[in-house]
Amino acid sequence: MTWLITGGAGYIGAHVVRAMTAAGERTVVYDDLSSGIAERLPEDVPLVTGSTLDGEKVARVLAEHEVTGVVHLAAKKQVGESVARPLHYYHENVEGLRVLLEAVTEAQVASFVFSSSAAVYGMPDVDLVTEETPCVPMSPYGETKLAGEWLVRATGRATGLATASLRYFNVAGAARPELADVGVYNLVPMVFERLTEHAPPLIFGDDYATPDGTCVRDYIHVVDLAEAHVVAARALQAEPGRELTLNIGRGEGVSVREMIDRINAVTGHALPATVAPRRPGDPARVVASADRITTELDWKPRHDVQDMITSAWEGWLRLHPEATRG
DSSP states (O other): OEEEEETTTSHHHHHHHHHHHHTTOEEEEEEOOSSOOGGGSOTTSOEEEOOTTOHHHHHHHHHHTTOOEEEEOOOOOOHHHHHHOHHHHIIIIIIHHHHHHHHHHHTTOOEEEEEEEGGGGOSOOSSSBOTTSOOOOSSHHHHHHHHHHHHHHHHHHHHOOEEEEEEEOEEEOOSSGGGSOOOOOSHHHHHHHHHHTTOOOEEEOSOSSSTTSSOEEEEEEHHHHHHHHHHHHHHHHHSTTOEEEEEESOSOEEEHHHHHHHHHHHHTOOOOOEEEOOOTTOOSEEOBOOHHHHHHHOOOOOOOHHHHHHHHHHHHHHHOTTOOOO
């Protein structure tokens, strides 16, 4: 069996590729390298440079590599950018997925794992977000992920394609420093960036209805996330026509202030946070219920928040030699 990993040279994608190959699965990567880095990939994994919008090229890759399953991670993923450029996000994320699924079904590929997001839930007013929690996305990015789930599910039901939509919560950490996230879009690297500049970390609002007034989130180590893809892919392979929608989180909430305190402890810094005004659209609490994936696939995360911060910091130091330990 050969798995095509779209977006496989990205931060998450490279971890998925390595988890799949470590589990003995054959993989080929398809990536436009707009944000991916070819050097992240093992030397023996083929890399084809291209866009999912290029249906003819996708079809050739599926045929030439005898692909029998797809893990689709390629997407635009910045919430703020999606608000400014909604047409671009719908074109890349939804039309790109439609073109890919058309090639997949014509090639009679059997299994399809879709990279979704907790952004599909929007601002859920619940302690734990289950897969049945209503989806009310708050950004064009979240909308494209929800529309993608609909498209994947409908295609599976119409054609017999086995499908899984994996809703990621907040991803952090790295398997090795050279695989660390190079973007500064999430809390952990945003705090690292401030510490590198010798500036206090920022908290956007401390008057939420949470124990310490700051937002609460669920964090998942990228290595655990990658291993969840392996488990989901093999479940689809073992049961043709199967349909899964699963949260990928730890079921444990950590507040922004708690995360900053933990980051200070790991990095040796002691800069107190500065409170800034709330950002529009930030929900007070988004924490996964991870029960379904445990029941369905017998999977549980193995890494804790300390592992995420420590491995992410080692990656940050590699990328930013000007950064210092406190």
